[in-house]
Amino acid sequence: MTNIASANAIAQVAALIGDAARANMLAALMGGQALAAGELASHARVSAQTASGHLARLLDADLIAVEKQGRHRYYRLASPQIAHALEALMAVAAAGPKRHRPPGPRDEALRLARTCYDHMAGRLGIALADALTGGDHIVLADGAGLITEGGRAFLCDIGIDLAGASNRPFCRTCLDWSERRPHLAGHLGAALLAHALARGWVRRTTGSRALAITPAGRRGFIDAFGLPQDWASPSA
Amino acid sequence: MTNIASANAIAQVAALIGDAARANMLAALMGGQALAAGELASHARVSAQTASGHLARLLDADLIAVEKQGRHRYYRLASPQIAHALEALMAVAAAGPKRHRPPGPRDEALRLARTCYDHMAGRLGIALADALTGGDHIVLADGAGLITEGGRAFLCDIGIDLAGASNRPFCRTCLDWSERRPHLAGHLGAALLAHALARGWVRRTTGSRALAITPAGRRGFIDAFGLPQDWASPSA
DNA sequence: CTCATGGTTCGGCCGGGACCGAAGCATTGG
DNA sequence: CCAATGCTTCGGTCCCGGCCGAACCATGAG
Numbered sequence: 001m002t003n004i005a006s007a008n009a010i011a012q013v014a015a016l017i018g019d020a021a022r023a024n025m026l027a028a029l030m031g032g033q034a035l036a037a038g039e040l041a042s043h044a045r046v047s048a049q050t051a052s053g054h055l056a057r058l059l060d061a062d063l064i065a066v067e068k069q070g071r072h073r074y075y076r077l078a079s080p081q082i083a084h085a086l087e088a089l090m091a092v093a094a095a096g097p098k099r100h101r102p103p104g105p106r107d108e109a110l111r112l113a114r115t116c117y118d119h120m121a122g123r124l125g126i127a128l129a130d131a132l133t134g135g136d137h138i139v140l141a142d143g144a145g146l147i148t149e150g151g152r153a154f155l156c157d158i159g160i161d162l163a164g165a166s167n168r169p170f171c172r173t174c175l176d177w178s179e180r181r182p183h184l185a186g187h188l189g190a191a192l193l194a195h196a197l198a199r200g201w202v203r204r205t206t207g208s209r210a211l212a213i214t215p216a217g218r219r220g221f222i223d224a225f226g227l228p229q230d231w232a233s234p235s236a
Numbered sequence: 237m238t239n240i241a242s243a244n245a246i247a248q249v250a251a252l253i254g255d256a257a258r259a260n261m262l263a264a265l266m267g268g269q270a271l272a273a274g275e276l277a278s279h280a281r282v283s284a285q286t287a288s289g290h291l292a293r294l295l296d297a298d299l300i301a302v303e304k305q306g307r308h309r310y311y312r313l314a315s316p317q318i319a320h321a322l323e324a325l326m327a328v329a330a331a332g333p334k335r336h337r338p339p340g341p342r343d344e345a346l347r348l349a350r351t352c353y354d355h356m357a358g359r360l361g362i363a364l365a366d367a368l369t370g371g372d373h374i375v376l377a378d379g380a381g382l383i384t385e386g387g388r389a390f391l392c393d394i395g396i397d398l399a400g401a402s403n404r405p406f407c408r409t410c411l412d413w414s415e416r417r418p419h420l421a422g423h424l425g426a427a428l429l430a431h432a433l434a435r436g437w438v439r440r441t442t443g444s445r446a447l448a449i450t451p452a453g454r455r456g457f458i459d460a461f462g463l464p465q466d467w468a469s470p471s472a
Numbered sequence: 473c474t475c476a477t478g479g480t481t482c483g484g485c486c487g488g489g490a491c492c493g494a495a496g497c498a499t500t501g502g
Numbered sequence: 503c504c505a506a507t508g509c510t511t512c513g514g515t516c517c518c519g520g521c522c523g524a525a526c527c528a529t530g531a532g
Contacts, residue, residue: 006413009329010322011259018251019520020244027243037479050521052480063328071478071529081331085324086246092299092321093245144380144408172380177242255490273509286491288510307499307508 016061021046022054026086031209032118034074083117091175109210111178119189121176127231129184135226138171145171158224160195252297257282258290262322267445268354270310319353327411345446347414348468355425357412363467365420371462374407381407394460396431
């Protein structure tokens, strides 16, 4: 008898994620921004009442959190742990049944650059991970990585301060579902996205997880991180 | 419109895990050993027919794999990715709703030492992680870690060969659900368990994930890894 | 105050799927 | 060849839970 209580707890969480409407809502929230109930309803393609019911259940289970603002209610993922679990499920789903695997996002903009919870994904995310790895600034293991001493200095020069992270790099990897290769997540991934947004290298787009790369970004990423000139071209 | 195809794929996987009977089966398989259909049925407390149906669905989705042997059919998790996803869900479930959280395993033997898929968990797993971290043999980040040069030599001396892992440490952490602290998983974790089993330091117990620590193990762990004398006493 | 908008609650409908009894295959042993 | 064991397939029941229409609150605007 392995502990059946914990198995049942897993089942409850998984059952919540295991509904198409709720999964679509959670996937939308993986974009990293808080979304209003109505937006989530349209993402999931269900009516407002139905969405409300789903959101109440997700809220009750602490999978999401809510913030009231005027007559809107903005929902977001309750914790990075939730995002991590969704990523792991995504990896399983992508690797699993070969028959009906989604051929990745149709939208070219999404393949190029998008947000993934709180960091960058798509070819941009992968190019950054490759560049940092190639420059010996980070070392990637399976599922995670560490920042080297040189890498810490390098990032500090660029202007990315890994606050207080004396010996705790907070660097994780996340399997990119369009490119099937790992990109940077975790604390470092979030810091990179914040930095790129602050410098105006990328802009969020409304209604999509796609990131728009500005002209300054085209130069900035190449100059600062040493990305190859042709990093934006499809598939490595 | 974020990609709804991938969200639906997640939903299908999560829905499979999100049933109490199937979750219990998968949790049992997290012990790392292949189990026969009948054993899984009793773990899940359902009839053989019901279990068979569940197993067929899990098999169809490539969450588990089967090996026929005589008139038995032994099922196991299809990949470490599956185990990883289950771990992540377990972490969410444990951190989630405060009301009905399972107070951890009642069984003292499980709290002391048990298998977690292919590595060691419980106070033993945590003590090993702490000792290796304290000795600067590994460095843990959130969710992963790297082996230092000294650590590689140290492990090699003990007799643990990290075959071909030149610069790829294959070292992950896994949140221990009884102790709420990370223990070692990944390639290194599996190697440690294999080593302990080979030396006769621990033995698998039938019908449970608990690991029995032999007298040789009591000495071996302390001598080889420098565990504190009182590592087995409850909570650090 | 009154209306419009965003969101939630209530009630009833309905389908998917979990469950078990019974029967049907395979494999091993006598 | 027959019996026992382990597992799967079939058929039928039943209930959980997703869905929407309608009505009900809350907030902000005129």
